Amino acid sequence: MSAGPEKAAAPKPAPEVPIRAEGLTKKFGGLTAVSDVDLELRAGEIAAIIGPNGAGKTTFFNMLTGLYRPTSGRIRRGQRDITRARPDQITALGVARTFQNIRLFPTMTARQNVMIGRHSRMRAGIFGSIFRPPWVRNEEREVWERAAEELRFVGLKPELLDRPSTALSYGDQRRVEIARALASDPEILLLDEPTAGMDPRESGELADFVLRIREERKLSILLIEHDMKVVMGISDRVTVLDHGELIAEGDPAAVREDPKVIEAYLGRGATA
Amino acid sequence: MPVAFAIHDLSADGSLVRIGNNLKDGISNGAIWALVALGYTMVYGIVELINFAHGEVFMIGSFIAFAAFGWLGLDLTTAIPLLILGLALTLLISAIASGALNGMIEKVGYRPLRDAPKLAPLITAVGFSFILQNVGVLWLGGSQVSVPDLIGSQNLLFEVGGIDITNGDALSILTTIPLVLGLTLFIDRARMGKAMRATAQDPDAARLMGIDVDKTISATFLIGGVMAGAAGLIYALYQTTIWFHQGFEAGLIAFTAAVMGGIGNLRGAVVGGLIIGCIQQISDNRIGPEWTPVIVFAFLVLVMLVRPRGLLGEETRQAG
Amino acid sequence: MSSVLERARRIDQRFLVAAAILFAVLLPFFFDSGSPFMDDAVLALAYVVMALGLNVIVGFAGLLDLGYVAFFAIGAFTMGWLGSTFYSESNGGDGIHILVTGAASNLPGIHINFLLVLVAAVVFTTIAGVIIGLPTLRLRGDYIAIVTLAFGEIIGQVAANGDQIKIGPIWDATLGKLPLIPDLGSSATLTRGKLGISPVDKIDLPFMDPFTSLNSRPWYFVALGLVLLVLFVNVRLRDSRLGRAWLALREDEVAAISMGIPTVKTKLMAYGTGAALGGMSGAFLGSFLNTVNASQFEFLFSIFILAMVILGGLGSVWGVVIGAILLSYVNSWLIPDVLNGLPGQLGLDFDLTQVSFAIFGFILVIVMILRPEGLIPERSRKQEMHGIGAGDTAGAGTDVELGEAG
Numbered sequence: 001m002s003a004g005p006e007k008a009a010a011p012k013p014a015p016e017v018p019i020r021a022e023g024l025t026k027k028f029g030g031l032t033a034v035s036d037v038d039l040e041l042r043a044g045e046i047a048a049i050i051g052p053n054g055a056g057k058t059t060f061f062n063m064l065t066g067l068y069r070p071t072s073g074r075i076r077r078g079q080r081d082i083t084r085a086r087p088d089q090i091t092a093l094g095v096a097r098t099f100q101n102i103r104l105f106p107t108m109t110a111r112q113n114v115m116i117g118r119h120s121r122m123r124a125g126i127f128g129s130i131f132r133p134p135w136v137r138n139e140e141r142e143v144w145e146r147a148a149e150e151l152r153f154v155g156l157k158p159e160l161l162d163r164p165s166t167a168l169s170y171g172d173q174r175r176v177e178i179a180r181a182l183a184s185d186p187e188i189l190l191l192d193e194p195t196a197g198m199d200p201r202e203s204g205e206l207a208d209f210v211l212r213i214r215e216e217r218k219l220s221i222l223l224i225e226h227d228m229k230v231v232m233g234i235s236d237r238v239t240v241l242d243h244g245e246l247i248a249e250g251d252p253a254a255v256r257e258d259p260k261v262i263e264a265y266l267g268r269g270a271t272a
Numbered sequence: 273m274p275v276a277f278a279i280h281d282l283s284a285d286g287s288l289v290r291i292g293n294n295l296k297d298g299i300s301n302g303a304i305w306a307l308v309a310l311g312y313t314m315v316y317g318i319v320e321l322i323n324f325a326h327g328e329v330f331m332i333g334s335f336i337a338f339a340a341f342g343w344l345g346l347d348l349t350t351a352i353p354l355l356i357l358g359l360a361l362t363l364l365i366s367a368i369a370s371g372a373l374n375g376m377i378e379k380v381g382y383r384p385l386r387d388a389p390k391l392a393p394l395i396t397a398v399g400f401s402f403i404l405q406n407v408g409v410l411w412l413g414g415s416q417v418s419v420p421d422l423i424g425s426q427n428l429l430f431e432v433g434g435i436d437i438t439n440g441d442a443l444s445i446l447t448t449i450p451l452v453l454g455l456t457l458f459i460d461r462a463r464m465g466k467a468m469r470a471t472a473q474d475p476d477a478a479r480l481m482g483i484d485v486d487k488t489i490s491a492t493f494l495i496g497g498v499m500a501g502a503a504g505l506i507y508a509l510y511q512t513t514i515w516f517h518q519g520f521e522a523g524l525i526a527f528t529a530a531v532m533g534g535i536g537n538l539r540g541a542v543v544g545g546l547i548i549g550c551i552q553q554i555s556d557n558r559i560g561p562e563w564t565p566v567i568v569f570a571f572l573v574l575v576m577l578v579r580p581r582g583l584l585g586e587e588t589r590q591a592g
Numbered sequence: 593m594s595s596v597l598e599r600a601r602r603i604d605q606r607f608l609v610a611a612a613i614l615f616a617v618l619l620p621f622f623f624d625s626g627s628p629f630m631d632d633a634v635l636a637l638a639y640v641v642m643a644l645g646l647n648v649i650v651g652f653a654g655l656l657d658l659g660y661v662a663f664f665a666i667g668a669f670t671m672g673w674l675g676s677t678f679y680s681e682s683n684g685g686d687g688i689h690i691l692v693t694g695a696a697s698n699l700p701g702i703h704i705n706f707l708l709v710l711v712a713a714v715v716f717t718t719i720a721g722v723i724i725g726l727p728t729l730r731l732r733g734d735y736i737a738i739v740t741l742a743f744g745e746i747i748g749q750v751a752a753n754g755d756q757i758k759i760g761p762i763w764d765a766t767l768g769k770l771p772l773i774p775d776l777g778s779s780a781t782l783t784r785g786k787l788g789i790s791p792v793d794k795i796d797l798p799f800m801d802p803f804t805s806l807n808s809r810p811w812y813f814v815a816l817g818l819v820l821l822v823l824f825v826n827v828r829l830r831d832s833r834l835g836r837a838w839l840a841l842r843e844d845e846v847a848a849i850s851m852g853i854p855t856v857k858t859k860l861m862a863y864g865t866g867a868a869l870g871g872m873s874g875a876f877l878g879s880f881l882n883t884v885n886a887s888q889f890e891f892l893f894s895i896f897i898l899a900m901v902i903l904g905g906l907g908s909v910w911g912v913v914i915g916a917i918l919l920s921y922v923n924s925w926l927i928p929d930v931l932n933g934l935p936g937q938l939g940l941d942f943d944l945t946q947v948s949f950a951i952f953g954f955i956l957v958i959v960m961i962l963r964p965e966g967l968i969p970e971r972s973r974k975q976e977m978h979g980i981g982a983g984d985t986a987g988a989g990t991d992v993e994l995g996e997a998g
Contacts, residue, residue: 065850066849067846067849067850086849086854087849087850087852088849088852088853088854088855089854091850091851091852092852096851096852097850099847099850103844103846103847104847105839105840105843105844105847105848106843106844107839107843108836108839108840108843112836115836116836116837116840116848116851116853117851117852119833119836119837119840119851119852119853120851120852120853122833124832124833124834125834126829126834126861126864126865128832128833129828129829129832129833129834129835130824130825130828130829130832131828132828132832136832139833140832140833180851181851184851184852316734320733320734322734322737380957381957381961384961384964385960385961385964388960388964388965389906389964389965389966391650391656391902391906392902392960392964392965393960394902395898395899395902395903395956395960396956396957396960396961398895398899398953398956399952399953399954399955399956399957399960400953400957401953402949402950402952402953402956403949403950403953403954403957405949405950406946406947406948406949406950406953407950409946409949410946410947524741524745524891527738528738528742531734531735531738535734535735562749562752562753563749563753565745565746565749566745566746566749566750566753569741569742569743569745569746569749570742570746572738572739572742573727573739573742573743573746576727576728576731576735576738576739577727577730580730580731580732580735581732581735582735
């Protein structure tokens with residue numbers, strides 16, 4: 001177990017740690033999915049969480065985004081404690097995510113999906129929606145255009161903008177999910193296995209794209225990833241979970257050599 | 273609530289007889305609700321459908337039992353050994369007929385809609401409920417019909433500590449226990465029971481495992497119907513009146529019981545049925561029968577507030 | 593049937609809508625204003641309002657509500673409380689009269705102008721909608737159905753036994769003491785139980801004579817006005833930030849929450865809106881049916897309205913309108929007036945009234961099996977959104993109002 005960051009001599013100024021988990025634990029009945037994990041994401045970095053299946057990575061994400069309430073521990077967003085915040089509040093604070101098993105809204109078009117991502121930055125309420133004053137019209141139009149921009153940014157062909165999301169190829173659906181997350185102007189992007197189901201060439205492209213997102217959007221990225229090539233290629237830091245516990249943390253090369261990590265993977269016959 | 277009334281009774285006359293009798297009646301009635309609730313919960317567990325017609329299957333079960341008394345010539349003069357034989361036969365008839373009816377409804381009304389939007393079968397279920405109610409009206413008319421009191425429902429069998437156990441109580445409880453145990457055993461052990469659990473968890477995976485999903489769903493409806501048919505017979509003997517509207521009322525209560533216990537959960541349905549039975553008796557007896565539905569439903573809302581997945585439901589891990 | 597619908601779709605939708613409205617406006621002039629047909633038409637329009645209200649909850653937001661009757665009841669009681677002689681002891685027996693003319697202005701009891709009652713009904717039902725919605729928020733799927741059902745039953749039963757609930761003394765000792773708020777009198781009860789509150793004041797609009805039960809034409813136009821208002825609300829909400837959020841919650845709640853949609857607020861808005869529309873219709877029906885009676889507020893009514901929504905096409909505004917008109921006429925005209933005469937005309941000695949319930953059931957089963965998606969299914973929302981921003985961004989959103997079928 002690594003020492004908590006707060007034990008370091010001088011506490012870092014808060015803006016440098018956009019999001020930080022302290023002793024995060026989640027239990028389901030008798031099963032401990034995540035156990036006492038400390039993790040921080042620094043400004044502008046790409047960090048990866050790896051670990052065998054069932055290690056608690058997605059559960060960890062679900063706690064960061066407010067879907068699950070931690071059994072114990074804290075989550076801080078900058079200086080704010082967001083441990084008990086609702087998912088929509090967390091989104092409003094600039095945290096966005098994608099899902100391991102793509103979760104687009106099936107009957108909506110690509111563009112509408114991305115417009116949903118913009119929801120937290122819009123203002124129209126029930127009366128605005130019914131009476132539709134000029135500012136609401138402008139807002140709708142801006143979001144309509146913004147969604148197209150995001151989809152262009154992630155590289156979706158313009159003719160696919162208004163196709164139902166289910167009609168898109170798997171790779172395109174992944175892109176739409178990223179665009180949907182980016183539409184909320186996040187400062188922190190959580191990507192849950194963004195290359196799942198992709199061939200090596202597509203994975204490589206996606207890795208490059210993740211780097212580009214960081215460059216152009218100036219945000220910090222935390223990703224769960226199985227593809228070691230991607231992890232080693234783009235992450236500044238790697239955290240390894242096994243059975244819900246943090247077993248190693250550090251720069252990619254060091255983590256790769258860590259005997260505990262090798263055992264966690266090889267011990268189960270899984271390939272890293 | 274029972275505790276509050278128990279304390280009230282103790283302070284009033286120092287005896288628990290009244291609350292005891294309330295609870296005893298509640299359990300006898302609740303056993304019937306439990307049997308009906310099992311059908312709701314099994315069907316919901318496997319196809320996520322609120323089978324609105326289920327209460328009517330129960331009602332038809334009562335009607336068939338009533339008719340079977342006539343066919344078999346059972347009346348108040350029948351000798352006891354013959355009566356027992358006759359009732360066992362009636363149980364078989366009404367259970368099988370109700371099971372078949374429920375299975376048929378599934379085949380005609382729900383199976384064609386398996387890939388339809390989720391609420392479509394709900395409306396066919398309502399349609400079948402209306403049709404069956406009308407069948408009931410055509411069969412025995414629009415008002416209550418009295419059933420020969422074959423078992424002497426209200427006759428005292430024995431008394432424990434001031435609580436009167438009647439023949440009706442004994443019948444209700446002694447028929448329900450083996451049925452519920454048998455069902456639990458079947459679901460746990462039998463091949464078909466295992467197939468049901470697998471299908472309830474993930475129909476696609478079940479299909480890949482070589483399970484005949486259609487057949488499994490049919491069997492679920494059949495068994496649910498059998499339970500409702502048995503409950504129909506018990507109801508007829510216990511209440512000694514039946515009518516077309518009983519299914520609607522029982523359906524509402526049993527569905528409530530199934531949800532209260534945690535829908536999809538067999539033990540939950542039984543627990544829910546018994547609890548509602550007890551609440552009804554206490555409310556009927558202490559507050560006034562006209563307020564009983566309000567109390568039952570208010571209790572349900574309370575349970576849902578505290579335990580959103582019902583009394584025996586558990587927090588599950590969701591995908592994502 | 594489907595080819596007709598396909599063709600209908602190709603014709604400009606706006607033209608269809610305009611034609612439908614024109615037809616609805618002209619219809620009463622072809623019928624005798626006291627004819628049963630007109631009464632049925634008024635009823636059908638009131639049901640359209642109800643169904644469109646329920647459509648917001650079940651169709652848009654995907655929250656299965658089996659207790660919609662609660663809002664009918666509260667709306668109707670608002671009308672009964674504020675527009676009848678029921679609280680005859682109020683204001684020391686002189687009654688309260690606000691903007692009412694005609695006979696009602698001389699009667700004891702509370703008599704408030706229909707338009708104000710409508711506002712009150714909207715306020716009451718919105719509050720009720722939020723209260724009923726609150727306990728369902730943590731629930732998933734069909735658990736919501738049973739809790740709404742429970743509330744529907746509770747309100748129905750309270751209506752039936754409300755004559756036992758004396759509110760007068762408590763009211764007079766608390767609220768009645770406040771300025772401007774009248775006392776109710778010591779014998780005032782919450783409802784009139786199974787007897788029902790009757791008669792109820794007729795609608796009384798400015799510059800018009802009070803309505804009568806003999807002439808249904810004015811009722812028809814008020815109901816049509818409500819329908820158009822509610823249609824407007826439905827269409828506007830569907831194509832808005834809120835409508836999108838409802839759709840997202842309906843399709844994948846976890847994803848919707850994670851994308852920043854506040855579930856509690858968004859769902860409560862659906863309940864509140866749906867409830868308010870049901871309350872409007874309830875207040876109207878209270879006056880039109882001239883009675884506010886506990887037997888009106890049964891579970892079956894919730895199912896009846898839900899059947900209209902699902903049969904028409906869940907979430908599809910125009911489908912729901914058609915579903916509501918259809919089932920309303922099946923119930924009030926086809927079965928009692930047409931089918932029941934049929935055996936006699938065929939020389940058969942069979943009374944169809946005995947099986948009217950079953951006929952209704954058959955119709956539900958057959959329509960659902962033939963058209964599981966509803967008569968006019970909700971279309972993929974692609975085209976709706978074209979109106980906003982696509983092509984002519986200048987007119988964003990202005991030209992899609994009533995121009996798109998669900």
